[in-house]
Amino acid sequence: MSAADPGFRHLLRMSDDTGLFEHARHAVVRRDHGYCTDDVARGLIVASREPRPARRLTRLAECYLAFLTHAQDRSGAFRNRLTFDRHWSEPPGVGDWWGRAMWGLGTAAARNAIPWIRDEALHAFVLGAEQRSPYPRAMAFAGLGAAEVLRTRTDNTVAASLLMDAVEAIGAPSEDPSWPWPQPHLTYANAALAEVIIAAGDLSDDRQLLTTGLRMLSWLSDIQTRDGLLAVVPATGWRQDTPRDRYDQQPIEVAALADACATAAYVTGDDAWQERVRRSVAWFQGANDAGVPMWDPATGGGYDGLTEHGPNLNQGAESTIALISTMQHAGRLS
Template sequence: MTQEAVSMASNTIPFRSDQMPDLNFKHIVNLTDLTGIIQHALFSMPNRKEGYCIDDNARALFFTVLACKFNRKDEIAQSLLPVYLGFIHFMQSDDGYFCNFLTYAKEITEHRGSEDSFGRTMMALGFLINEGPSHFAVKTGQEIFAKAYPHVSSLVSIRGMANSIIGICQYIKYHYPDDRKTEMVVTLSDKMIAMYKASKRPGWSWFEPVLTYDNAMLPLALLNAYEITQDEEYLTIGLEAMAFLESKVFVDDKCRPVGNRGWYERGGKPAQFDQQGIDVMAMVLLYQQAFRITRDDQYLQRMQQAYQWFIGENDLGLSLYDTSTGGCADGLQEDAVNLNQGAESTLAYWISHMVVVLGLSE
């Protein structure tokens, strides 16, 4: 961490540079072969029986873009980026949509992947196009993005829409101004606003009648849409939904993401376990964007507090990040961490790590 970043951190909360582990991409390399990143692990061993998915390869692509942004000469990230981009290209069908799952024997197991995986892929491609480290990688990302883009208008999954909005906003930043794609941002954002208004009740300011996974990606999409369109309604509802979510996932200034063992239905109680790293990563990304557009230091503070969930500031006081392997545990259970170090959780940690370092230096 730079001296400037350390100074900025000290102005928000006591967060020393030595509390952030050193860069260690060993486990990401361990999970990656010439095809892509293997989605699951048995402890720290890649579980080849489970194969690959585009969800994790999209996250891995996003990670390498951030790692190259942090250090343009990072040889590991530079070598891994084309592997993940090549996987995404391989998984794109002739019609432009993406399949999600690939066996270790290189067999695609479905005709079409989920809308969520489609949106995550569009988001990663958008960041590659806007911030990619090489001309040819950006050009490749543009071709894949353009082929998939016609499917965006038919999305009905709110997470598919939210991730796609973020990806399109990144694309627009690179091609600014791009009025035609701005129209798509408005169309998708207005759909999200309609869902928010239909679901909102006294004491429940959210897009759905239940809090499940990747929750912070929803207000994050609206804050990205505001940055592009300057539509005040997107900002107002984005911040309102963020404040509601924060009220449900922070306890005594510690992050407690909604557990996937039951979720949190409106009128009920939130499940405390199993807590997942991708939900914390989404919170880190949300606070980074909130700070970027408001310059309010409270969001830097929350960003750091969310990140520290990975390194022990959580309900059990246990670190999910493993300094010996560079991997991250697959979740926080009622009495322990899940010792498997899969791609999703490990990438969630390293994306969060990169975002915190880059966010502090902005």
């Protein structure tokens, strides 16, 4: 492992035989905050993306899959938060955690190197696909899982239906050329919305839908680039026709943009999208508004946010997985 590669060291540190802890104080796990389905699903995604996983990474995927199947009820909904003493603190639902669980299960069903994990993940995905969420982002995350399934199982009607319902939930972008987006504000994981539309257009051979998604992503990428550097919409979000804050920039935004641009590169074969993936990689390496690296080489952990005073040095699960996910794309760049 090179000094430039965070690997899975901190993800292993943040995990136990139950799941993945949500928070850390610097690199030290905050067990009192417990686990959440959101982050376990993210962990399953990055573990399943590795084509030749080491044994301990396979064990992580097994653990994360077991957590998600335990979180899922008979209707296909998911519980989100599990305390350290293994008690669910919330009832099953279809919020963002349902969408991310579906994304994780879809990715594992399509990409995991272990056949039985693929089979079990698909079983849980199909059950979860009986549900729909009223929240566009939850539907977008679930749609990304459906797209993963369809890339390897083109005749899976359950995944196809979920993917198109996700497109409908996201909605059509505004006709305003200065804001070609389905909503009047940008909040979190924004690029996921464009990525779903791109994937749906490609998988359904709908050129108009594909063009719409690419146009959305191009605009989002352009407005988040300043002087050649990535400067993502901060945690406070950004509403049309209002001033935009510079900080607190979140790693999840960078990772979502890298994912979407990598999908665009795969679908179109256009190397310009790979260059946009490189901007996300560079953001973690220090090509950002503060000029500082956004991860700790000593631990392999990703910092929790870019503030006006520099990095938030806490290394939670979401930020660490955002780092790993983006660096996985870096390893595939030509």
